[in-house]
Amino acid sequence: MIDKQSPIPIYYQLEQYMKEKIEKGEWQPGEMIPSERELAEMYDISRMTVRQAVNNLANDGYLIRRRGKGTFVAAKKIEQPLKGLTSFSEDMRARGMEPGTIVLSFETVPASQKLAEKLGVTEGDDLYEVRRLRLADGLPMALETLYIPVHLVPGLTHDVVSGSVYEFIEKEKGLIIGSAVQTLEASVARKVEAEHLKMKEGAPVLLLERRTCLVDGRPLEVVKSVYRGDRYKFMIEMKRGGS
Amino acid sequence: MIDKQSPIPIYYQLEQYMKEKIEKGEWQPGEMIPSERELAEMYDISRMTVRQAVNNLANDGYLIRRRGKGTFVAAKKIEQPLKGLTSFSEDMRARGMEPGTIVLSFETVPASQKLAEKLGVTEGDDLYEVRRLRLADGLPMALETLYIPVHLVPGLTHDVVSGSVYEFIEKEKGLIIGSAVQTLEASVARKVEAEHLKMKEGAPVLLLERRTCLVDGRPLEVVKSVYRGDRYKFMIEMKRGGS
């Protein structure tokens, strides 16, 4: 299986070999793969070499590593490699600004009829409701309200929501985000929004609503954001492909 | 700079330190950073630890490694491609409404400095300027101003612009549209816009600017649109792919 004399690097041979196992379904999504030490012994190579192979596959989204538990096969990928899912923090940093967050509230609420429909739960089910003020270079940029079904991400804490929720969901929970539908519309700031965003009532704002789903299709969250119209421009790049 | 006693991993400390240098511009794009061996000696850490930091930044697109040459600061990131190139007509039909067009003006104007830059022509070059009121089910939806270099699409007529310009460009001229960059921002209607769109001055509007390029990369057109904030919602769908 592994040819040490080959000019092809060992880590790369192992990487391809494991990738094949995943793509052929020999290793099923969610299944734990042999531990690093096992793999190292199995092929009589160094554990660090194994790590290089595993790390590459983890970076590519094929595997998910969990300290103390093991390494697991990730859920299947979606065919079309279309990126563009960015968090507020990434977005701001890409614009050359330093992102910040102030958590305004964090509680559990019963799902309204509308939210239940969007999140694929039954009315009255528990949802986390997080309201955050997002800052850019210390100045208010957006007011954000986020809803996540409790049963999907149990253990969400005030600490977590003051940082990156996506990171928590992906790294700690091992859930993989697959797609999102986003709508943008223009509106004017209402009183509460104006107060938080430090702008005049009636000033233009950009309303953004995003519904994020996991790779298996289950809705994960609904985020409603109010961006300052004078400070925020939404940009997208489109390329014509097939279909 | 590096605190070996800190619970924060050394590679991570180094990673953040280097990232900061890049983001602050202390290390300029294209510049070569110290070699791995130099960094290792500089901070009295192992070269493998340096490699972990450098690799992470390289994977994130901050650095570019070149065997035998060195490691260099990457140019700034490019936006990710998204699908969704649609014309106003397609967009409206997809929403179940009948599109319509009223041509307000159609003339040839010299390129301003800003437009010339966006369209890759020299200041003063001839541009078509088309102003159209776009209707949905007979009601005003958007006010649109469109600029196209004359030399790219000679023979554009009033008749053509009262229909689909894209269709003319693709079918009659044989030019193929490849990509577009679009920005959206919230604003309020000014007097003339309010009059055409039949809304009150100061009502919310969505400003949309799109620059379209041909497959060979030449800029084709710049469109600036003002959409009624109460009637129009912009929607995009994003999917995450791998690698």
Added chain:
DNA sequence: TGTTTTAATTGGTATAGACAACTAGAATAT
């Protein structure tokens, strides 16, 4: 003067080993 060789420097691959942080279950004490 032009060409080839050599040496030095760079990142790339690989090893062996050590300890830390974390997890889950087993063993133990209360």
Added chain:
DNA sequence: ATATTCTAGTTGTCTATACCAATTAAAACA
């Protein structure tokens, strides 16, 4: 029964070393 502690197994971090492969520039040579 119920906590508590222990233990084995996992990934994470880090070191020190060695050699390979690509590149470049200086040195040697024709």
